[in-house]
Amino acid sequence: MELGEVLLAVGRFLLATTLLLLLTVPTAFIVIQMELKVIALMQLRYGPNRVGPRGMFQSTIHGFKVLAKEDITPDQADRPTFTMAPWMVFMAAAMSLLVIPFAPGLVAIDSSISVVYFFAVLGLSVVGLLVAGWSSYNKYSLLGGLRSAAQMVSYEIPLTLSIVGIVVLTGSLSFTEIVEWQRVNGWGFFWQFWAFPIFFIAATAEINRTPFDMVEADSEIVAGFATEYSGMRFGFFFFAEYVALFIMSTVVVTLFFGGWLPPFFELPGGFIGTLLGVIIFFAKTYFFVFVAVWMRATLPRVRVDQLMGMAWKWLLPLALVNLFVTAAIVLIFNLKPVGGA
Amino acid sequence: MADLRRPRPAASRLGRGRALTAPAAAGALVRALTDRFPELAGSLWTDEDTVELQSDGSRNVEVLRTLRDDEALRFWWLGDAAAVDYGPHEHFEVVYHLFSDLHPAWLRLRCRVNRADPHIPTITGLWEGAMFHEREMYDMMGIVFDGNRDLRRIYMSPDYRSFPQRKDFLLPDDAADSSAAGVNPLERPETWDLSRFREELTRSPAPHYPPADEAAE
Amino acid sequence: MTAVDPETRIPDPIELDRLEEERLAAALGVAGPRGADTSEYAGFETVGIPDRPPQTEREAEMYSLEEGEMLLNMGPQHPSTHGVMRLVVKIRSEMVTDLDPVLGYLHRGIEKLCENATYTTVLTYVDPMDYMSAMHNEHAPAIAFEKLYGIKTPKRAEYIRALVMELNRVFSHGLMMGFLALDMGGITPILYGFINRDEVVDLLSSISGQRMLFNFLRVGGVNWDVNDEFINRLSAWRVNVGKSIGDNETLITENEIFVQRTKGLGVLSGERAISLGVSGPNLRASGVPFDVRKAHPYSIYDELEFDVITQPGGDTYARYLQRVAEIKQSLHLIDQIVDQMPHGPVQAQVPGIIRPRPGRAFGAVESPRGFYSVYAISDGGPNPYRFRMRDPSFISLQVMPVLMPGHLIADTMAVMASLDPIMGGVDK
Numbered sequence A: 001m002e003l004g005e006v007l008l009a010v011g012r013f014l015l016a017t018t019l020l021l022l023l024t025v026p027t028a029f030i031v032i033q034m035e036l037k038v039i040a041l042m043q044l045r046y047g048p049n050r051v052g053p054r055g056m057f058q059s060t061i062h063g064f065k066v067l068a069k070e071d072i073t074p075d076q077a078d079r080p081t082f083t084m085a086p087w088m089v090f091m092a093a094a095m096s097l098l099v100i101p102f103a104p105g106l107v108a109i110d111s112s113i114s115v116v117y118f119f120a121v122l123g124l125s126v127v128g129l130l131v132a133g134w135s136s137y138n139k140y141s142l143l144g145g146l147r148s149a150a151q152m153v154s155y156e157i158p159l160t161l162s163i164v165g166i167v168v169l170t171g172s173l174s175f176t177e178i179v180e181w182q183r184v185n186g187w188g189f190f191w192q193f194w195a196f197p198i199f200f201i202a203a204t205a206e207i208n209r210t211p212f213d214m215v216e217a218d219s220e221i222v223a224g225f226a227t228e229y230s231g232m233r234f235g236f237f238f239f240a241e242y243v244a245l246f247i248m249s250t251v252v253v254t255l256f257f258g259g260w261l262p263p264f265f266e267l268p269g270g271f272i273g274t275l276l277g278v279i280i281f282f283a284k285t286y287f288f289v290f291v292a293v294w295m296r297a298t299l300p301r302v303r304v305d306q307l308m309g310m311a312w313k314w315l316l317p318l319a320l321v322n323l324f325v326t327a328a329i330v331l332i333f334n335l336k337p338v339g340g341a
Numbered sequence B: 001m002a003d004l005r006r007p008r009p010a011a012s013r014l015g016r017g018r019a020l021t022a023p024a025a026a027g028a029l030v031r032a033l034t035d036r037f038p039e040l041a042g043s044l045w046t047d048e049d050t051v052e053l054q055s056d057g058s059r060n061v062e063v064l065r066t067l068r069d070d071e072a073l074r075f076w077w078l079g080d081a082a083a084v085d086y087g088p089h090e091h092f093e094v095v096y097h098l099f100s101d102l103h104p105a106w107l108r109l110r111c112r113v114n115r116a117d118p119h120i121p122t123i124t125g126l127w128e129g130a131m132f133h134e135r136e137m138y139d140m141m142g143i144v145f146d147g148n149r150d151l152r153r154i155y156m157s158p159d160y161r162s163f164p165q166r167k168d169f170l171l172p173d174d175a176a177d178s179s180a181a182g183v184n185p186l187e188r189p190e191t192w193d194l195s196r197f198r199e200e201l202t203r204s205p206a207p208h209y210p211p212a213d214e215a216a217e
Numbered sequence C: 001m002t003a004v005d006p007e008t009r010i011p012d013p014i015e016l017d018r019l020e021e022e023r024l025a026a027a028l029g030v031a032g033p034r035g036a037d038t039s040e041y042a043g044f045e046t047v048g049i050p051d052r053p054p055q056t057e058r059e060a061e062m063y064s065l066e067e068g069e070m071l072l073n074m075g076p077q078h079p080s081t082h083g084v085m086r087l088v089v090k091i092r093s094e095m096v097t098d099l100d101p102v103l104g105y106l107h108r109g110i111e112k113l114c115e116n117a118t119y120t121t122v123l124t125y126v127d128p129m130d131y132m133s134a135m136h137n138e139h140a141p142a143i144a145f146e147k148l149y150g151i152k153t154p155k156r157a158e159y160i161r162a163l164v165m166e167l168n169r170v171f172s173h174g175l176m177m178g179f180l181a182l183d184m185g186g187i188t189p190i191l192y193g194f195i196n197r198d199e200v201v202d203l204l205s206s207i208s209g210q211r212m213l214f215n216f217l218r219v220g221g222v223n224w225d226v227n228d229e230f231i232n233r234l235s236a237w238r239v240n241v242g243k244s245i246g247d248n249e250t251l252i253t254e255n256e257i258f259v260q261r262t263k264g265l266g267v268l269s270g271e272r273a274i275s276l277g278v279s280g281p282n283l284r285a286s287g288v289p290f291d292v293r294k295a296h297p298y299s300i301y302d303e304l305e306f307d308v309i310t311q312p313g314g315d316t317y318a319r320y321l322q323r324v325a326e327i328k329q330s331l332h333l334i335d336q337i338v339d340q341m342p343h344g345p346v347q348a349q350v351p352g353i354i355r356p357r358p359g360r361a362f363g364a365v366e367s368p369r370g371f372y373s374v375y376a377i378s379d380g381g382p383n384p385y386r387f388r389m390r391d392p393s394f395i396s397l398q399v400m401p402v403l404m405p406g407h408l409i410a411d412t413m414a415v416m417a418s419l420d421p422i423m424g425g426v427d428k
Helices: A003-042 A058-068 A079-099 A114-123 A125-135 A139-170 A175-185 A195-206 A231-256 A270-298 A304-333 B009-014 B027-036 B038-043 B057-069 B130-141 B172-176 B199-203 B212-216 C013-028 C057-062 C110-115 C119-125 C134-149 C155-183 C188-208 C228-252 C256-262 C270-276 C316-340 C392-396 C399-403 C409-419
Strands: B050-056 B077-085 B092-099 B106-113 B119-121 B144-146 C069-074 C086-092 C095-102 C359-367 C370-378 C386-390
Touching (some): A003 A079, A003 A231, A003 A270, A058 A231, A079 A231, A114 A125, A114 A231, A125 A231, A139 A175, A139 A195, A139 A304, A175 A231, A195 A304, A231 A270, B027 B038, B027 B050, B050 B057, B057 B106, B057 B119, B077 B130, B077 C370, B106 B119, B130 B144, B130 C392, C057 C095, C086 C409, C095 C399, C095 C409, C110 C386, C119 C134, C134 C155, C134 C370, C155 C188, C155 C316, C270 C399, C316 C409
Parallel strands (some): B050 B106, B119 B144
Antiparallel strands (some): B077 B092, C069 C086, C359 C370
């Protein structure tokens, strides 16, 4: 490889990383704003309506408020890990954005194993949560950290197994190729309607959203792993959580709802097509963010034993059954994946 | 705020038993009670919806058990257990209020407790729920319930030394200008004896702020 | 501006604390200050054990840890302890093995205050006790004092009393539905409950003048007769309340997660409940048909037509259903009261300062949390010689150590919310 190519690749990587890191900030603000406003409307309240037009900048102000707050480290906390944990959680969420295709050609790293990369990197956040829980010298934090470890380890398995069906159908581990396959064959949801609920439930648990927010169950263990965090470090956890919600929605859209593909027509080429693709992609993504917010406003939290029981007794067997049925169908009807493998 | 130091002549009379004054709707209950407790019949008293019985403190468990288990009485519901202080030279009373489906009246049992040596048997063996009642009475009045396995302070802190609902407990603003000011050790934190809990700490020199030269070092 | 002279600098509090700790540690012969030993979690699981010898058998049992157990302090500042209560929970991983409620963080000595207040002002002091049912708090002392003073409340006043009692019960139970859901992670029902509560307290404020601590009852009557605003609001509210309660029910009663979590959780048998002194909806949810309104009728409840509702289960779900059923029962009672309300005065003739003859009186009412009673002794003076209140949520809290061992931390909150204790009443 020539030096120029290497430099180009490195430059492209740095640019993409920077842009995506910058993207996380407005994304988190928008998701938080959505959560504030949507839940308020569902609860027959006004919600934020003071900062900016229709309270539009409330979450932004929240962000700056968190920045300005005092950052306290407990006396007996394990300082290096305590400081590092928020970064680990946030970076895991932000780095997994690298492989998400927003529109044709608009992807930071178009890797052929982006699906594997995605789940590997997103799974790293459990380390951050566990470290945060352990290093705080707080019993609530410890319980929260342990819960997060148990929960994420359990739900990683049905989560990844449930998409193997799609991978078998498409014969590819690349998000871009999976979307391309859906352009030809229709949305993955119609092929894998059974895998979608499994994936969605497991994803909700994976990112600790209601009804599976055991990790920071505020009525039981105060704030879980984040109990002792304040200021910007708490802000990072907060950000990471909402960015993760956004990312999980993008993956749902990419794998099951055609990514940037519009429902009834073909995208035009060129810049217009890319722009339209991005708009369609974000519209679909925010619909699933909305569904998550809706669930938060409606459902109570499940208990920790019910949570684990659901992962191992229901989701995992169902995901396995789904995988076998899909594989059998692919074999029997001799379906040709788009990659021609 | 009422003046606690004013004489309360009627208070001492309150503790005495009074005769049966009015026939209540609870005639059957009165008959059953006289039948079961002939020796307490002298203390029977009723008003429009209450029948009252007095007994000595040491007999409370026995009387309450009969009241609860006897087929003709069946007072299954312990409504309330309260302590009353009749003043420094009088006595305490532990008052139980009971309810039964069979009788249209509250039953009040007043048990006399010696104020100098306030001991009375616990009734947690009859009603588990009396536990918090007894802890509260101990906390507020200082009545010791023998046999209660969790007789701790419930409202005040564990190192509190006084019993706030006794009639000789002065409120802070009264205490300041009472004749006992400077003498009575009640309600003054500096007189609380914490040595039981922190012996080592009291042996070390009293806490002090370091003088300027020490702080500079 | 001059620099601070280090000679005269006042050390800041944190530094003082540190110096004090070092001094104490040196005096005790312990190595180093507290912050020095950060490398290991020394003593992590023993945090919470009091630094004094146990005072009772039970305390010794509670505060001694076996291998693998640790103490968890829930409260006094905790999102779901319904006020400032502390639950010391002994846990083995997530499993609760023992539990000790520590009370007194809100203790105001209301009994002592009332013993130093006149009979009229006592009704003001008892308001902030159980602040979810201020009307009931006033009712029991009013009954006791009327008995003590020997006056009869006019019929219309009794009807108005019953009316506001039932209104109070509706919003209290409605809020309990929300709090139970909130403690289990559902955030919306509490908001619906508060919308309903706001309507009712506005209603009650139009008759009493205050929104939370109504101070509406008087010895021998009530403060005001019903007015036009009250009547208008009442009819508007009565039309809509079914829907607002129904919304909440859709969110909770039929929710699979809620049902799964509460059914069979914290089962309290009838005998055990009686023995523990549990009363009110919690007792009736265990199948014991004990309701003071029926058992020992006060006010005008013997003139109204209603049945004592019970549930067979005795679990958390039954306690919840009991509340819902009682809301509907209260609405039914409100309809009857409004239909039958007679004309007449609302206040008996009572002097400014009441001096009853020496005597004792006991008054009990059925508050939304259960058997709420007052025992008052008069010595002929202007203030009660002894004023004793039995608060139902205080006694109900004893259930927690009985029910919780063997359940999870998450269930602790659910069971406690289903018992519906209000700390203002618990701590008096």
